[in-house]
Amino acid sequence: MRDNDRPTPTARSTAADGTPQPGDVRPIGVFDSGVGGLTVARALMDLLPDERLTYVGDTAWGPYGPRPLDAVRERARSIVDWLASQDAKLVVAACNTATAAAFSQDPIATTVPVEGVVTPAVRTAVRATRTGEIGVIGTVGTIRSRAYEQAVAAASPEVRVHARACPDFVDFAERGRTTDPGVRAAATEALAPLRDAGVDTLILGCTHYPLLTGVIGHVMGPDVLLVSSAEETARRVFGRLVDEGLDARAPQHVPHRFVVSGDGAVFRGLASRFLGPRLADVGDAAAVMTTGLQLPEPVGGTA
Incomplete structure (x- = not known):
């Protein structure tokens, strides 16, 4: 399931005469069990102002901390798969529990690169x-x-x-x-x-x-x-995008996206604490926000 209005991705390259070519304009995917990952999103916005984010706040199923790690692992897999379907060029697991469960010692297989915290x-x-x-x-x-x-x-x-x-x-x-x-x-x-x-x-x-x-x-x-x-992960993502030729390299006139599995009003209210000066990025003029993201319930999903 892909957005028809998404720009066509073009990997950064250099022409034979050394002229830089357009960068990769696909979004960076970011996910967390709720709003905590917005500290990572804020750091990414600061360091990479030309990039656009697709942020998933899994508020209907979070917090992840008290849940079994195997269940968190499967939930993370579902979210990464969904972000991949939205053309994310890289996914940031902006949650320590999800990183520990799915991307540390025994990382899950994914079709898109994932950076943990x-x-x-x-x-x-x-x-x-x-x-x-x-x-x-x-x-x-x-x-x-x-x-x-x-x-x-x-x-x-x-x-x-x-x-x-x-x-x-x-x-x-x-x-x-x-x-x-x-x-x-x-x-x-x-x-x-x-x-x-x-x-x-x-x-x-x-x-x-x-x-x-x-x-x-x-x-x-x-x-x-x-x-x-949060800040160290944003620095790592900056370096990785540049080193791998995945950076956008020019301003994009498309909004950030915030997708929430639970109550959007609660998410928007809490976002003010986490985004601070970046609060405008979840405002109507600077972002698209949707609620009710449906993901498979992991087996053993309760604490």
């Missing part, structure tokens, strides 16, 4: 750490998968990882609670084991968490570097 953050953290003690915070599903420990071990076996599930942080981010005393107290308690472990680098292993960098940074202290999986 685990490896880019790990590469940056391993390069940055001075003491070899790295912390990771994420949802229960992400931490349970041990995807970050496995990725760090592959990148630098001598680095130690201290992982901590912080599920309350998702609720804080979606409710816009980022500075009040209750959030500060909860963050202090949740992050205490990582402070005690002496980590000098902390990976924000959930795409909701960049909204809480103020309180997380305050609790951890100025000597701890925070690594955002």
Whole structure:
């Protein structure tokens, strides 16, 4: 199922005389269990203003964190297949739980390249750490998968990882609670084991968490570097598109698309917290938004 009004994709190339040819104008697919992946979308919009996104917010089936990883894996497969049917040239799994379940140690087979959010953050953290003690915070599903420990071990076996599930942080981010005393107290308690472990680098292993960098940074202290999986993934996508000749290379006068499996009004309301200055990109003039995306229910889909 393809949009008839989509531009014809043309891979970047160079003519015999060295003249650059038009780039690849197909959209970048991005998906998440809901709104957290909008932090990745926002970073992509900032770094790649010529590109257009097709964003899937799986709000009818999310959050993924508490669900069985096998079920998340099958749901991710369905979403990637759908994005491929929409001519996505590359898909970003803008969800740590989905990345851990479907694109880390045993990646699913896909017909379109997929970039997850685990490896880019790990590469940056391993390069940055001075003491070899790295912390990771994420949802229960992400931490349970041990995807970050496995990725760090592959990148630098001598680095130690201290992982901590912080599920309350998702609720804080979606409710816009980022500075009040209750959030500060909860963050202090949740992050205490990582402070005690002496980590000098902390990976924000959930795409909701960049909204809480103020309180997380305050609790951890100025000597701890925070690594955002959202921002590092956007940088990785930038490099990959350029290196592989998949970048658009010129402004496109077509809107971003936001496709939601659940309630569009709820999604639009929460988007204001995650897109910030980019909120106009889900406005009528800058985006097309549709709701009710139908995807197969995975076997064992309940928690």
